[in-house]
Amino acid sequence: MQLTNQRGIHSRFESELVMRNLTTLKPAPVKVRPIANVRDFIFDTLVESQSLVAAVLEADRRAAAAHPGYDAAYYAAFLTGAKPIVEKRLGDATSGVVSVVVSAWEAAGRPKLPVDPVR
Numbered sequence: 001m002q003l004t005n006q007r008g009i010h011s012r013f014e015s016e017l018v019m020r021n022l023t024t025l026k027p028a029p030v031k032v033r034p035i036a037n038v039r040d041f042i043f044d045t046l047v048e049s050q051s052l053v054a055a056v057l058e059a060d061r062r063a064a065a066a067h068p069g070y071d072a073a074y075y076a077a078f079l080t081g082a083k084p085i086v087e088k089r090l091g092d093a094t095s096g097v098v099s100v101v102v103s104a105w106e107a108a109g110r111p112k113l114p115v116d117p118v119r
Helices: 009-020 038-050 053-066 072-107
Strands: none
Touching: 009 053, 009 072, 038 072, 053 072
16 A cells, blocks of 8 residues: 555455465355346445455554564464454455356356366
8 A cells, every 4th residue: 555655465465364374264154145236246345345444454554563574473463453354355255256156147047057067
């Protein structure tokens, strides 16, 4: 984030934090819900995501202040402040993708899907 001087926060939060903790994260189970308008769904998701930014930035600030250098201790501290958000976003992302795919399939009339994968 340029205005906060927290350069690299996207990568640290969206990639590194997740990959370092993949085995301990517990996202919510997938919930399929109808998506009537994909564009509205996307914009609603963006607005919801924006509401989580301040908490992620604060967790990063605290972790970096206590553990400069983005080492294992930093990521452990970052996870302490951001774990509920990471788990929520992972669960929401999975549910969102599945919901969009199922909604598109239903809108197409529920065509029969091939049993064997396309080669």
